[in-house]
Amino acid sequence: MNSLIDSNNRRINYLRISVTDRCNLRCIYCMPEGGVPWIPHDEILTYEEIATIVRIGAGLGINKIRLTGGEPLTRAELPKLIEMLSGINGIDEVSLTTNGTLLKEQVLALKEAGLRRINISLDSFKQEIFKQITRLGNLQDVLNGIESAKDAGLNPVKIDMVVIKDVNDNEIIDFAKKTYEQGWHIRFIEFMPLSKIDGLVTAKEIRSRIEPLGKLEPSISIIGNGPARYYRLPGAKGTIGFISAVTEPFCRWCNRLRLTSYGQLCPCLLSDDGIDLREPLRNNKYSEDEIRRLIIEVVASKPTQHRLATDNIALTRKMSQIGG
16 A cells, blocks of 8 residues: 655655766766766665665555666666665566666666666767767767667667757757657657756757657557656657656656655755655664654655746755756
């Protein structure tokens, strides 16, 4: 029985966990060019601490886990954590979001450990634009990672493109065509105004640019637990999803909590609210019943809706710490 129902009658069953704040890229919508100060390793949750939180959460009705970062594949022995989490009673699925640059070498170990699905971030097919957005890295590494994930059977492999005005928005059609040519599952994500960059291209505008390829028909065949709405072009094997956090907030259906790499359990990505679980866990200050109570308290504090489209939101947490 799920005990996690918030004040807006939303059933919470999905936990996104940032396993590290570190990343091997410096994407313009996530980090400044010089990066950010890393959190000391001894302040990051251990795998055992993460597993304890997940086990307690599973007893309350959490059954879906997504691991994020920073870049989660920069953390050592990640398959060990996946094996620990996938073995917890009540957890139906462990999935991963990655930039894909380190995936090819690790994908088989991840799959064998129990990873079920994967999302890969890719914002351009052009090396010069890829470098402009990520500031580091090699496009071919990501493309190799995508193919290795498909070969490993981590289906459906979802490709996430953050659309940025005057940077990569001229590639929308190229990405959409991949649903025909290679059966890719593409998700177009609205750029969130959390930086000085004026980059928003609305989901409505993205759809209008895809329409010359054919009429988008709603699709319910894609597996997922998140906010995307999925469509399919006529004759395409893959799907096209839209995540319109700015112009068409999906908050009324939000089913998730977020755990930062340093142990803060948060009710919303776009809020500084949250409760520290690391300190009571690490110092045995609270019993598991008390940890359970704190999780329920966070759920009760979940806001009705974020204010991204109307307010200038300034977060003290960096996107790399909470796993966007």
